[in-house]
Amino acid sequence: MTQVTYYTKDGFEKLKTELEHLVHIERPLISQQIAEARDKGDLSENAEYDAAKNAQGMLEMRISKLQDMIRNARPIDESKMDASRVQILSTVKIRNLKSNAEMTYTLVPENEADLKAGKISVTSPIAKGLLGKNKGNRVDIVIPAGSITVEIVEISIKQ
Secondary structure (H helix, E strand, C coil), X not given: CCXXXXXXXXXXXXXXXXXHHHHHHHHHHHHHHHHHHHCCCCHHHCHHHHHHXXXXXXXXXXXXXXXXXXXXXXXXXXXXXXXXXXXXXXXXXEEECCCXXXXXXXXXXXXXXXHHHCEEEXXXXXXXXXXXXXXXXXXXXXXXXXXXXXXXXXXEECC
């Protein structure tokens, strides 16, 4: 049974772009490398040929994996999202009530998480605690370091 995976529009486009690059650029290059190595003579002792064949196998595996990912991907339509409560693709500004520090996170599918860019997975402890909550709600979130209480200051939808 296949598992549906959700992507932002950008994440879905990145998958398609990578697949196009591998199929139309990388695959012909490796075929050319195999042909050149084959022209050099005895294949039983040809390290270049073996390396090119291994690279071809790895490339074909990646292409197959990307094709499966795209086949099971469902892009999320951000235009139909509701900014009144926290959900996937919401950008949420929260305030730690103990330290008064403010943080802003965008909740994204797990495969698009990037903490440096402020994108956290919807499966992370912080996101799980925020999902379904409204602006002004105070939320106790259990994190690996203990528990924190935050207030939701602002909710917007990434466009």
